Amino acid sequence: MRRRTTAAVLAVFLCLVTVAGCAAIPTESQPKAIPQQNAGQPTQEIPEPELGLDPLSVVREYVRNSVQPANDHAASRAYLSGPLRETWTPDTSLRVVKDDFGTVYAPEDAQPADPNERVVALRGVEVGRLAADNSFIAGVDEYRTPVRVRKQADGEWRIVDPPDGIVITETDFDTAYQQVPVYFFAPDSTALVSDLRYVVARPQSGLPARVVDLLLSGPSDGLAEAVRNPIGDAATLDSNVTLSNDGALVVPLTGLGDEAVHERELMAAQVVRSLQHVTTSRVKLLSDGTPLVPGHTEWRPSDLPAYDTLSSPNAELPGLMTVNGRIRSLGSGAPIDGPAGTGALKVVSAAQAINGHQLAVVVSDGDGVRLQVGDYGAIGQEVDLSGAQMTRPTWRPPGGTDEKSTEVWTVVDGKQVTRVQQDANGQWVTQAVNAAELAEAGRITALRLSRDGARAALVIEGRLVVAAVVRNASGATLRAPRVLQEDRLTSVVDVDWIDHDTLVVATSSDRVPVAKVSVDGFQLDQYNTSNLTPPMRSITAAPGRPIVVADKTGLWTAGEIGAVWVPHNRGTPGARPFYPG
Template identity: 75%
Template sequence: MAALAAFLGAVLVTGCAAIPTESQPKAIPRPDAGQATQEIPEPELGLDPLSVVREFVRNSVQPANDHAASRAYLNRRLREEWQPDSSLMVVEDEFGTVYAPEAEQPEDPNERVIALRATSLGRLAPDSSFIAGESAVREPVRVRRQADGEWRIVDPPDSIVITESDFADAYLTVPVYFFSPDSTAVVPDLRYVVARPQSGLPARVIDLLLSGPSDGLSGAVRNPLGDAATLGSNVTISNDGALVVPLTGLGDESVQERELMAAQIVRSLQYVTTSRVKLLSDGTALVPGQPEWRPSDLPAYDTVSSPSSELPGLMTVNGRVRSLATGAPIEGPAGSGAYDVVSAAQAINGQQLAVVERSADGVRLRIGDYGVAGQIVDLPADSLTRPTWRPPATKDDKSAELWTVADGERVTRVQRDPNGQWVTQRVNASELSDVGSITGLRLSRDGSRAALIVDGQLVVASVVRTPAEATLRAPRVLQEDRLNSVVDVDWIDQDTLVVATSSDRVPVARVSVDGVQLDQYNSSNLTPPMSDITAAPGRPIVVGDVGGLWTASEIGAVWRPHSNSRAAADPFYPG
């Protein structure tokens, strides 16, 4: 699937699709924000039926006045009556308009049926999130010669259709922020909104935030702003240059909850304004004693979901766990050779270690404090994927949950009970039941999403927890055409993944959490197939191939040998 724009403006690298990116996404107003009604010119005279349908698609990039520019290619009656569905179909740039077979053509010589042929890359949903999914499109479009001799569409598609390049030009990414259900880890929720006009930008961001999480994250995140919060009046700029956000409907929330609301708003606005943000609730300061905010005023909420720089990472080599920084075995049985280690995972704050070791009957899982013997978990299996930790409630707490997949099919969470024992519970993965064998699983470091490798494809699902169970919800295959031989995956940050594959074509790639963006890393010095990969916020990527470990920090950078490279090493950062 060709890449769409998740981060617009950066220079594309070799092998990526023609969608620009940028390091800092920007939020954009809703399509109807600040748009003055304007005269839409009539189509060029004398267009043939094929050109009428092609220009209808090309003009769909202009959403002004309810897509009036594309409606101009409909007949007079339909211009007022056409009601496309609320999603938007994004197709590859190369699409075709051809005459349908003669058997499908009307008897009336003044009517023709045009086949719109394209490859759909996915849909922009009504909640402004992107739902990736490749499919072939063959849409019949009926046109009729009008009384003035011009051809116009009389039976249009059910959806607005837009090409990927037009989508990249017209829509930008808006990350709006929510929280992990039981910690202060922030969770970005990517949305796509119209880029022009730019008036009313901050108000549009607030509208997106107040609409709540997208459907794909529903139930997986906490929204301190809740369902009742609204704007009491317009977002404005005060005389002293502060951006005023006048909220109402918040009720009697605690100061701590209001501070989380402030964090949601200020973080979501930081890409569209450098002004101070004045947050009001029914005319008074949202947070008592602090009416105005800048991003620098916010606590470091990311600390709970980002490994400390003092934790350099580890690697599994020939049955032992070693330090990535020195290459030396770690202290305790995992490093001494007391266990025959298959894979391991360090908790995000470094305090705990989970180990999959070989046993007489297959493999078994041990969990314990770092450097000491771990408890053997009752989870019989022939194979277990490398464990993945859920973050603790605070950076100083110990984690009480990790996940693994037993025998390629049983997604399992392991929790610490009140007595300190680790007990297992099968995750409800019914929505994955028809997908295939699961060979990899990584929880995002905020705990709200899971990335899985299923029959070589990359799948992302949200994690919905209740007191009784955990459920993988809304799984989506990402970049299914280009990523069909994935062997390992990790999270660079909360909305970006990195994958290693067995493919010569795309050995290592970075993928946005919704699958819109794929950037291929430079393959210089690498020898496919890849075997392992690890990533973390602010850390260099480390990959393994047949020659050992390699590291790089940028998409276009040449891979360099890791200073402690070992053959058959499996590297991993905490999390």
């Protein structure tokens, strides 16, 4: 049932209003089954709405009760007319709006002639949606839709033409759903890649089963071509995820095929790492009734190899900074060895490879800049790449712990995203990155590859954008770009990765000079502003390291949200810090 004769008039009305708030696999220990996909949705009688609600309140309460997903959103269905409760099929995504959504009556010329029907305009600011794959897709937009209500035979108003899908407020979404990282791997290495997803939070006992379901559904659409999934598309559960009497969580898989032990170890890592945020139990991994990895039945996160080594700088590397055309140690303040530290080059910006062995340097060259790439402390090769400006370089991680990186990226003159690769002869050659999906976005002023290599964070016209990095034999493509927190972050000047799924940004804003943002854009946390002197100029971050930000007075460090910024003991005005990566 869709819009009737009032639709055209109401559409005009909705374009004019402004957004405002208004009124079981058996084992010896007899495992207990943990509910699967619909866990957290216990069957229970849903109470009828309060008697005597007016049409505006009916629509508001319908939205408020959408926080309860139990029994196919039975709590919000209670506000629909009797027959519609059984037949309504909302679309698969869930829209998230700001808390101050509004319900107002449409103008009289948009109202039905029948006095027992009223049209209510539901309006708010949509901040994103929960997609069918349980990933959050950020995107700020005005949300406006007409909702028709009718007085029933008992005198109560009920909705007869609801919104197309579930609408939920930010606060309610944050309460009802738990963010969980599901893990895959970088395409050509054992670097883990985090894929943020959201599952119903209650009851907590059902979380492990819901996380396993998400993992077996594969990567989210935004990362589908950017990661490798050793578990594969054919894997399913042989029976329910169960909790045995001895406390082990039993995950019985099937459909994994005859993969080598190494691949099965990667599968184990995917399951165990994905579950570590929702259970402290040992994980018993089975494949067709036998241990997934021969000789290793039960797992804890501590049993896994250090897969994060490839995507985390060594603790012995203190970081670097550019100061007055030279590169100095962020730890000691001393110039580094080689021409980049001695002053033989006029350094504009630079990047150190994640293992510390290599350096990419943008140097001033007359009216423009050029790029040099080589071993740390040595004279680098001058790459056949030049322009008026280049973003600070960013390294792709190497394929193994004992290897060097063979790829570094930069953006030339705000438009040309370029990767520089080392060929079989050891020469650094350039190749344009396919950034067609960003063509209309504007000028790119910063680019940072994630340290697992699967994503890129960019600053485009002061906005924070994240895209997947898709690789094939012909090159690399930036795919599925998404603007994060676009209503709050409008003057970003620099960005870096704290970890797999968290970014930190520096802005020119007095209101939000430094902020932490989840990679999907749902969460934003502002750092303390004490001692900082906006505008910020640059920022760097890395796993387990303090944040270092540069303002016009020098360098400042902070460890956590809320911590007061303290002066960096080696910072000077004009310094630009950077950790390896």
